[in-house]
Amino acid sequence: MQRRHLVRPVAVLAAICALTLTGCGTETREPGTGTGSAGTDRTIRAHKVMQLTQVHEETGMTLLEGPTFDSSGKLIVVDVTAPAGKPKVMRVNVEKKTADGLHTDSRGAYTSAQFSPYDGRLYLSDYAHGEVVSLAPDGSDPRTFFTGKVDGAQMNPDDIAFDEAGNLYVSDSRGLSEGKAHGRVVRIGREGEKATVLADGLAATNGISFDADYRGLWISELTQNRISYLHLDGEGGVTSKHTAIRVDGGIAQTDSIAVDADGNLYQGLHGRAAMAVYDRNGKRLATVEVPAHAAGLESATNVAITPGGTKAYMTVSGPAGGYLYTFDALAKGTRQSNGG
Template sequence: MRAAAGTALTGVAVAVTAGLVLAGGGATAEKSGEPGISTITARQLMKVTDVHQATGMTLLEGPVFGPDGDLLVVDVTAPAGEPKVLRIDVRTKRAEALFTDDDSVFTSAQISPADGRLYLTDLRAGTVDSISLEGDDPRTFFSGKVEGTVMQPDDLTFDPDGNLYVSDTSGHDDPAGPDRGRIVRIDRDDGTAEVLAGDLPAPNGISFDTGFGGLWISQYADNRIDYARLAGNGRSVTSLHPAVYVDGGRAQVDSTAVDASGNIYQMFHNRPGAEVFSASGEHLASVRAPVPDDGDYSATNLAVRPGSREAYLTVSGPSGGFVYSFRALGEGIRQSNGG
């Protein structure tokens, strides 16, 4: 079953904190205790979802700006019939349902440069699906096994030609043996899939660098970011190495994003914020999202509006799912817009 596109959600529009200026990113920056590192305080823009009674939580992910300027997000834990993809107008601070179905668990969203459709990874089914930007015409783009094993697709990104690169996070929930994750390439034309790298510790975030010569991959089970250099045709990994080790404490690395300056934004499960690193591994900034003191919150992903420094962070926890805003270090590009 699918909800009609444009169905308004009750009570999702929440007034932003007085004084928020979107054009400036809605954040303040100050020096942190660590030399050379700034602390950026993101401001709450709006509450988007409440905790679902059926699943006991809400988890916003995969923010991506469409060509009309609206922000599209997925709710990973939305039950059947409730909005699984939402459209947010960040200027009027209103959200509406875009798409739902009976059994998907969408964990990321990205707009294809090949056909302009919204692609969604379904962690439960092991598929990559797509819908129109109007929220209709659902299709399954990829399903089945990849070299003998069904994926647990988490995040995705596209190369300039529209080929898909997906993090298969298999093993993320198996403390006895998490090194079963993979990076999978799916051809945009015929849907054939091939494993580019395997035996990984539950990869989560995946983003190209600015030159499309390699991938930044966050390893959920090892709290690090790896760099995978690609062959010229993008169909094989020529080298892969740990690039940045992240001090997460109880938190674990989640999605990644890359801005036009090449900076890497690392988001977290069980931490309401992000860390920003240069392509050479320097720790540049810490983003903090002030949240209610009622339990653990996660800031799992962000989008930087293409061509601007307006950044929007998805934050979820016991009080619901929120969008926070701040000013990014660099302008938004495809690698900081969805995935």
């Protein structure tokens, strides 16, 4: 949000601050460019499914994020800047093109959503309050899973990913508002009791997803337009970290990440209604584009690929509102195909 959302541009950060009535810093910056990998092989055209939200008068924007499928095949989507009383979490029937509100409250600014393989609950990252909360699948029974400081510093949790045992991995965009590389990757045990910093000194950590084999984590750093890879030791630790892909984003910045069954990465772009697709070796395979006539759409933040299928659903937002677009992914969807 900052996700891209909050992490993002000044307008989003200001909107979240307005929602929470807290003092926040702002920053101005030039988008990263990077050196890039191989040129795009092809363009994939996305098609509109439906409009989900309009710009909220209270916050001056709408920002869809966190698409993830529930056990019944419904798509869960969050609206980062939704004010109190408006749906902050929605459940979408993509076949019937209908949506209903699943959850709202008076304070949360939710930037991602994932279902835990451990307890089956829906987990949400609250960027503004440094918390992770959970809901029953029907939206009831809200609980605080984790809150407080990690190694002496409050988190700004953006995206989340679960390992197979149900431990939670968080992209912490700490330092974004000051323009400093204080971002982190934090691991929280599945009971919510122990939090450990796996990597720090990152440039506005945003997207996070395991690779296809759960051997490592792909993370995007929004203010450097790069994707880094953390190799894991299988016991909750990191053995190495390196810059894996430099994204030629132009005016756009790297947002959320999803991974398909073949290990391909779908990199959302904040500032452009498109996604960049790479293979695990960094080769640019394709660019997913929203039709040029779809005016007023500025960011394709995130994507979810149907479990066991190739139909992908992308969250796209801008002054025209918040929309779902669909396209055919390059490979089938798995748990890691829900983009944080």
